[in-house]
Amino acid sequence: MVNEPAFVDAAGRSVRVSNPDKIYFAERGFTKLDVVEYFVSVGDGILGALRERPTTLERWPAGVFDGARLSTRQDNRGDAFYQKRIPKGAPSWVETARIAFPSGRFADEVCPTELAVVAWAANLGTLTFHPWPVRRADVDRPDQMRIDLDPQPGTDFADAVRVAGEARALLHELDMDAFPKTSGGRGLHLYVPIEPRWEFTEVRRALIAYGRELERRMPSQVTMSWWKEDRGEKVFVDYNQMARDRTIASAYSVRPNPRATVSAPVRWDELGDVEPDDFDIATMPARFTELGDLHASLEARAYSIEPLLEMADRDEHDGEPAELPYPPDYPKMPGEPPRVQPSRARGATGAESSP
Template identity: 65%
Template sequence: MAAGSAVNKSGVQVQAAGRDVRVSSPDKIYFPDRGFTKLDVVNYYLAVGDGILRALRERPTTLQRFPEGVGGEMFFQKRVPQRGVPPWLETAEIAFPSGRKADELCPVDLAHVAWAAQMGTIVFHPWPVRRSDVDRPDELRIDLDPQPGTDFADAVAVAAEVRAILDELGWVGYPKTSGGRGVHIYIRIKSEWTFVEVRRAAIALAREIERRRPDLVTTKWWKEERGSKVFVDYNQMARDRTIACAYSLRANARATASTPVTWDELPDVEPDDFDLRTVPDRVAKLGDPHAAIDDVAHDIAPLLEWAERDAGTGDGDLPYPPDYPKMPGEPKRVQPSRARAED
């Protein structure tokens, strides 16, 4: 049991940001293979508090909930319930591609994170925006996703190419493990552009990575075209697409965590190095490699220039996710093999 927690008739009270947060059924098993309980999950998030708040603060956040633990029912909660929530809980209104709106959890302190964990949240999915302007991202996210036939080591090799490009731009990127086989790189940007513009910038950067490592990198949206390469998922910058944040646990048997690392240590780590048990000790000893992420915000104008250059040679927009409305300038959103069959 965590220091500062106390048992009462309704479970356990934990202290977070000066507030008492009740944890019901604290001994409920959330990770059966490891024996980790709900209280273990709550205590994990309290232990990595500064780091996860750096990733979540003032960001509308979708909650991936497992009320009965990993292996049980799972759902994504995009709307904070209208009843039964603490009066201090803060939200932010966001709009989906459909035009519908929702009030999402907007963490401003660690009590919000503890409350969400008490509600069965394993994975936190923040938007790349702050609630002060939910239509203009302040974070460019590069998602390196190994396809079948590739692995984490391949994603790390691609990340090295990304680092070289960022160095040429004079930008600072912050890598982290995805908690699975991939690598994420986050870049703070000036919040001056729309989702459409930032997505265009992400496509331009992805194409530059692909040009430099065509043997290992693909930007093909359709899985049947990707081959055994690392996919740079540019659509993670489309509205309402989110990635598990820094220090978020992942819903797998090992209870891994998406963990910030330094560029120098990235080639030497493995995803399974970082889990619910090991990450708090790592943070206590080494601090947070993303501690300086908010110190600078980069101008994406160079990437938008690349996008214009690519459009001039015939490389325009790429397909959006299937649940999006048809977007201006978007190519045909039909799986290539299906399109050939129809022809």
């Protein structure tokens, strides 16, 4: 039986929540209303992460249940999906930003300007918000360089924390700093505020140079290989997170796992003492009340990426490839090496393929 709707006050605007008792996380017993109220409880934080940014909605309208899966480009029959265009019937106060995909096609994406937009999207089943690293005023020049430390099989969150320490030391050498957060899973995200002077290709090139230097310093722990078969038990620096239309789950987003963990901003001095499961929709509101938004000062200073672009020039002078592979759904990019899995490339040349 469908429940009567509930109404939630989102910073002065009343937002209707349909079927509020619908179970969204069966293992924990969390309902749709619990999710909406969670977002309101961390309102300044989630809005700070999304405000004026084109945002893709990751919608789980049936909730998270055993066997639930996300639709992909290859198979759209999943239980959840990414919404890259504003849903039909959106209220007039839900604003948009026009963005261009790598294919050259355009879309009007949700662009949150007030907390009610977050609550409205949560009512539609949005658990994870994926904001672009740009503002609506200039959607072609990122104002954040996002470093995704992604532990590969055989590694875990503790490995990402160890890499993060060296990652920060390298940033300090470049007169830069970052704001860390958990991914909500095993990884870590480091956000570096940058001057919005460079286009996506240039910021991606800067991140490649940064990742290569980190790999040189920690060769047994860090990899820049795009191909999973070559990564080993290391932490992957996902440089393609700075390609156009690639996004990272925002701070305070809920992740679609049985525990309903959230992507949590953390202090550098507590990184070694926390675990991703410490942060979920039940525990984060009290933490937010106590500490406030740890990313509130993210925009207090914007850094130049010139030192990283100079590092990229030196790498290329020393023989490093000027480009690395893009994701498979992107058009072929200038100077990009062949998108061929290494074992297949070796097999094609007569060499023995990897097992």
